[in-house]
Amino acid sequence: MSIEPEARKSRAQAAAPESAARRPSEPQDGPAKISPMMAQFIAIKAAHPGSLLFYRMGDFYELFFEDAEIAAKALGIVLTRRGKYQGEDIPMCGVPVERAQEYLHRLISLGHRVSVCEQIEDPAEAKKRGAKSVVRREVRRLVTPGTITEETLLDPARANRLLAIARARQADGQWSYGLAALDISTGEFLLSEAPEAQIETEIARIEPAEIVIPEGLMDQPLFVRLAREARAPLTPLGRLAAEGPAAERRICDFFGLATLDGLGALSPAEIAAAAAALFYVDRTQFSARPALSLPTRVAREAHMSIDAATRANLELTRTLGGAREGSLIGAIDRSVTAAGGRLLAERLAAPLTDPDEITRRQEAVAFFFDEPALREAARRALKAAPDLMRAIARLALERGGPRDLAALRDGFFAARALVETLRAAENLPGELAQACAAAGALDPLVPQKLQSALADALPLNRRDGGFVAPDFDAGLDELRALRDDTRKVVAALQARYCDLADMRQLKLKHNNFLGFYLEAPQAQGEKLLKPPFDAMFIHRQTMAGAMRFSTPELSELDVKISTAADQALVRELSIFDELAATLLAQGEAIKRAAAALACIDAAAGLAELAADCGWTRPEVDGSLKFHIEGGRHPVVEAALRRGGAPFVANDCDLSGLAEEGGRIAVVTGPNMAGKSTYLRQNALIAVLAQIGSFVPARRAHIGVVDRLFSRVGASDDLARGRSTFMVEMVETAAILNSARARSLVILDEIGRGTATFDGLSIAWAVMEHLHEVNRSRALFATHFHELTQLGKRLARIDNLTVRVSEWKGDVIFLHEIIAGAADQSYGVQVAKLAGLPAQVVARARLLLSEFEAAERMSSRDRLVADLPLFSASYVKAPEPAEIAHGGGSADALGAALDAVNPDELSPRAALEELYRLKRLRAGEA
Ligand SMILES: Nc1ncnc2c1ncn2[C@@H]1O[C@H](COP(=O)(O)OP(=O)(O)OP(=O)(O)O)[C@@H](O)[C@H]1O
Structure with missing residues (x-):
């Protein structure tokens, strides 16, 4: 983008008196060749390395040299030249002061740091020191991503740490x-x-x-x-x-x-x-x-320890793509204030581990859950509360504006309304009672004062003025009247003098020589030369047919009118400072009240969610229970609901005893059946329970989870030089090295990223380790059906599967988790659903039956069943010949197969042929 012509003009004016300069990093030829301004720039730049320097020149922040090149590229603004330094043009670009925040935002979000250098004296002052003197400038702030405070630069929904x-x-x-x-x-x-x-x-x-x-x-x-x-x-x-x-x-x-x-x-x-x-x-x-x-x-x-990979996988505060929408927080945030939303996000990032503290939070949610009318009233009051915390923080940094004062005024009123609503309630639980006390401790006189002080429409910056309401300060009103209503002031004064002199023809006029003066017709003017009038009216001129007079008051008026605008602003700024000081004196109380409002908002929001979506209060204690009845995935359920589809609720029981450890459920089932959803929903229910929320389940009893681990999905981390499989193994290693009996582990398709038997062996050994060493409560989804054998051999392993039904050769997903192991993968049916070409599907079906026949004849099942505990025995793969010829099948089957030419078969014929072959093998044909 380019800079507006008007803005450019004023920038050119601001820059006009300065002359050429060298590159700052190189030795200078001598002071004579550098303009005083550029010498100042170079000195300031040298004192603030590692940041882009915004150098204030009139209505612009200018950037020079490399800074200009970087900023012009990053901001898409025009790069110009200004003067020369060591024979080369100096690159320059600039941003108008009134739009500086917008540009800062872009630079900061790109990871830049910006030093903001202001003019700290009036150019007129500088001139007094000599025509060539430079306005004093100083860096007043270094803006970095972690230290911003402006509303426009901050995300209201996130802390900025x-x-x-x-x-x-x-x-x-x-x-x-x-x-x-x-x-x-x-x-x-x-x-x-x-x-x-x-x-x-x-x-x-x-x-x-x-x-x-x-x-x-x-x-x-x-x-x-x-x-x-x-x-x-x-x-x-x-x-x-x-x-x-x-x-x-x-x-x-x-x-x-x-x-x-x-x-x-x-x-x-x-x-x-x-x-x-x-x-x-x-x-x-x-x-x-x-x-x-x-x-x-x-x-x-x-806090429940949740490593970075688990957070990312479970999409707690952002999706894998980085969006809030679609993440858990996106689905559960019903708060009505920015601070309430931030608090919820913080709680989600750090679920508690102390059952008593969790109960305390639950009680607040339960209170609002049971009192819908109060909840509604509290949320209505909260909606009027702006971001108090950030407003008071800006005032403390002297970066606040009139809108921050208004935010605090509205926040005070909202806090009072909220406290009045809640005080009426009986049995307010501890967390809410405490919050109410903090919100009620604000001084009631402060909002009153702000209310009468602030105008209706407020500018963003206090320097723009106009934010103090009329009738608040008599001195300000007078200055404004002078500034805005010269004509009215003049008319009023003229009327007053006419009354005083009892002379209708007296006129108040102005010229550059006399300033304001009174003119009377000659005959009547004579009267003013005599007592008592001569004490007030000072004769200045006698003209043909008229006389001119001034008064001490009129002499002052001239000065007053020309400086009224400046004085009005100064007066407004001092009123601002006074109001800000009143608020800052109560800074701690305001911060406590702001935290209290956020806390009430978070609890009421969770209650609203629970009531709206049918969530229940979980039982949370120090046991190793993990028993969920009718659990649902909050994000998937919300997405399905939008499409009008129901979510199938499922149970989960991983409860264990302290002396043994938790149970492990091995979940097998077709692709797309809902295994990953099931795994994640149980992890999310634990997280929700431990932030003190209700949970999407008919009933839930959870013994606190100290660490949550998940290994879900597969992704490359090429930037770190890790393949999909390597990432999977690194994450699995971290889990096996740190999970304990109190932990919850979610493993989705471990070993998928490598050759089948390597994968199976690793998955097998991982399960054994989890069972015997970590003893964590765990859910393990897998397509290795062999792993279901482990349930027969290890006491705390259960097999679960997802129910499907078939209809005319197609698979129908019922999404219902039941005890048992999957008997089929239905991968080919799912591939068909995904739209693979019919020939490919038919061919895959044929091949599948061949592979399955081969496998049945192999010794693999037996081998797996015979695996000794903890001996990572290698499971023999079937010989290629066995696969090709159906292992030890009858010659008739081989002959029938030899007679088939798959390339000549239509998909339907291939399918029929396949059924015939199967019957043949079963001895039916
Ligand atoms: N309990 C449920 N009720 C209704 N729909 C569900 C349920 N669980 C899953 N689904 C739907 O099924 C889709 C697939 O689920 P999911 O990804 O969990 O399957 P999966 O078994 O893990 O598949 P794969 O083995 O291919 O990874 C989900 O996107 C969702 O739309």
Whole structure:
């Protein structure tokens, strides 16, 4: 895109007085050859490496040299030239200030960092220092993906976290990693600690927008990979940022604490990470200070551990394609506020493991579930609540605008309405009672004041003015009247003077020489030269037939009118600051109230969902139960419902006893029957139960799951140099190395990505390991029917299959899970449904019956049945000759087969031939 002609004009004007410059990276020929402006630019640029420099010039932010080339390409704006540096043109491009946020958004989302350099004095001031002096400029902010606060740059539905990682050596010599996650758009500040093997899982939970790590770790493949997987840019920090006592001091200084003792037992790695995060905040925000909450430690055991692959596979907060729509959060989010939606996403990313805490959340949902009228009223009140957390955070950073004041006003009113609604309720459960108390603690006078202060229509930026309501401030009203209604002011003044002098012909006029003056006809003017009028009216001129007078008030009027606009704005800005200060003085209470509203919204939203979709409250405790009756997949069910199709509910029981471990269900069944859906729905039900939600099931009893693992589907990771099979094996290895009795494991078609017998052997051994060593509750979907044999030999393995029926040779999926093993794959029927050409389907049917006949005659089944536990015996593959000739079948069958020429058969004839051959083999023909 190009810049508008009007904007371009003002930019040209802004740039006009400056002259040529050299490339900043090269030695300069001498100061004489560089304009003062370019010298200033070069100095500022050198002090802020690693970012694009937005250099304010009048109504534009200009970029020069390489920055201009990068930005012009990224933003699609025109690259121009401006002056020369060492004989070469200087590339330049620019963005109008009023559209800067839009351009910033694009640059930040591409992973760039932008230093915003402002003019910090009036050009008129600069001129006073001499004609060639340059306006003072300073970088006021470094905008990076993890430190943005503007509404237009943020996703309302997601937290925007900066993650700082630091490491510290432990007593046993191992490295431990501290993780500090902070969101300056809301003030949230959380700390945790993890060993190297768990960092990936922690990062997946935090979903950072930017990761800050010590410079020395920048090149480590682990971090390069982690950042790529988290789709977050990696920023290095020097060593000084987070070391020893300096780290503690940095945290204490930031929060005004004497010691860190009040924050609980923080580890050295956590302290280092927290200090690094604060250092980075300082570096990016300069003098502005975000209203961060005190850092809170998050114990890893407090949350269900879900590794990155499992999160991705289960599509908890985004689909594999990256969209929210189609993910679990997309299906369950019924919250009506942005903060409520964010809280739900956060809870989904970190389900709880403490049954008491889960019960506390459930009680809040159950309350709204049982009280539909209250739920409706609460949701109506919440709908009027804007994003309080982000509004107060922007005010704290002095980046707030009039709309943030209005957001807080509306939020205060909404909180009051909500509290009034809920206070009427009896037996408010603990979580809601606490939230109500926080929401009710807001000062009722504040919204009143904001209400009378703010105009109806509000500009985005306070500098635009016009946001203070009429009648709020007499001084402002007067200035505005002067600015807007010169004519009216003049008319009113003229009428007043006419009354005072009792002289109708007195006229108020203006010229450049006298400014405002009063003119009277000669005869009547004489009267004003005498007492008492001469005390007020000062004679200025006598003309032919008229006399001119001024008054002290009129002399001031001139000055007043010309500066009224500026003064009105200054007055408005000071009213803004006053209102902002009133709000910031209550910053902590506002943050608590905002969190309370989000909490109520999340609970009411989940209750709405449960009521709407027929969900029930699960029983969650410390046992190893996993018993679900009539479970459904929330996302698939919603999709089917949109198409008018029903979802078939299914049971699942993996319950085990502590001394033995959980049960494993081996699910076999045709393609497309619903195995993957079944596996995933049970994992999702566990996640939902542990965030305190109701679940899509008739009944559910779940003993808390500490770790959830899934190996679902197959995908290459070519960027990491891993084939499909390698990815599958790496993920499986991670599961077998870390799953425990309290874990839930979902394995979908392990071993599919390699040769049949390798795959079968691996799957077999994996199952044995899960059963004997991990002892986890597990679901295992497979097309290796041989694995159903394991159920006969290992006590806690059950076989499940999906019911299908056949009609005229076609398969009909019933999606019903029943006990037992599948007897057929129906792969060919599914291929037919998929639209494979008829000849191919017929040929496949023929081949299939041949292969099956061959297999029946082979010793494979017997071999599998005889496999000793834990001996990874190789299962003998049938000899090619056996397949070709039907193994040890009768000569008659061989002769009949030899007589068939498949190339000459129509699909129908081939099918008939196949049935004939089968009858022949069975001795019927
Ligand atoms: N319980 C159910 N009720 C209704 N429809 C279902 C149910 N389960 C699955 N389906 C439908 O069947 C489709 C296929 O399901 P799914 O992918 O789970 O099959 P699958 O057995 O895992 O197949 P494959 O073995 O080919 O991977 C789903 O997209 C959904 O539309």
